[in-house]
Amino acid sequence: MGLLRPGWEGAGRSAGAWVSGLALAQKEGVWDAGEDCPAFPDLACSLVSGPLVAISKPPGLAVTGSPGQLSLVSLLPDLSQRLSLPPELHVVKAAGKDGSGLVLLSGCPGTTQQLHAFFAQLQRAGRPPATYRAVTAGIPAAAEGEIRTGLKLEQVGDLQLVVPVAAPSRRSVERKEVKRTLTRYKVLGMAPGCGLVQLQPMTAFPGQLLVHLTLLLCPALGDHVYSARVGTVLGESFLLPVGSALPRTQVLGEQLLRRLRLTQQLLHRLPLHLHLHQLLLPTAVLTAPPPPFFLQTLHLLGLPGGQSAS
Secondary structure, three states: OOOOOOOOOOOOOOHHHHHOOOOOOOOOOEEEOOOOEOOEOOOEEEEEEOOEEEEEEOOOOOOOOOOOOOOHHHHHHHHHHHOOOOOOOEEEEEOOOOOEEEEEEEOOHHHHHHHHHHHHHHHHOOOOOEEEEEEEEOOOOOOEEEEEEEEEEEEEOOEEEEEEEOOOOHHHHHOOOOEEEEEEEEEEEEEOOEEEEEEEEOOOOOOHHHHHHHHOOOOEOOOOOOHHHEEEEOOEEEEOOHHHOOOOOOOOOHHHHHHHOOOHHHHHHOOOOEEEEEEEOOOOEEEOOOOHHHHHHHHHHOOOOOOOOO
């Protein structure tokens, strides 16, 4: 079952095992983090220039974590030593814990500040610095568009979840209780009951892309947190109230399950199909191809860019 994530989440893996065998790859004009690491085939590294390093990380690897917990930050000292980089590598921009894709690192605080200013300048100019790809359960009604909504963190039962606020008041925004958010999207490919969607966030908020996809009634494949907010009756999707749609294993229709060669009982092991694919830098475009399980999903579902598992 190449689509399923094994129970690797940090158990028994040392930092050295993760960093060992990292390869450097450089392409003219485009920096491609595509070389595999033998310790985990979804982890790769690409030296960009000077103090900058790009990691293509697997889903489930947190960027930061508690002391003693395996995270990308816990690997940085070993990574710096093996690649003869500055000892104080830190994260500039990163895919979230549950997603896969690019993590941009810097060994120079001044470079980090310049990049943050560059990303902010891009957003002010209406140019998205980051491009994601997601496999979705369902297809957006429009081939491309924008998702605009307020988002806030709210305690729902015992959980702190991201909740949409359709019309946030000016006061709630000024108090930073709610943030106005915007994501541009474009459907790159369709197959029965699923799609490949490009996402370009123009704002940053925890869980923004996953929640925005639910508002399109097309949750990301492997979203076991927010997908419960999308219900289906007689083939028609609709939004459920947040309070009655607590996180649970994603539920997929029988046709999708058959094409994925999965059963509902195994679906809790399906990783999130949300991949940070591309970052714009001042002098280069940084890209990371999707991990093998993502490509296999595209192949099984008949979406563009897929390849069969080896």
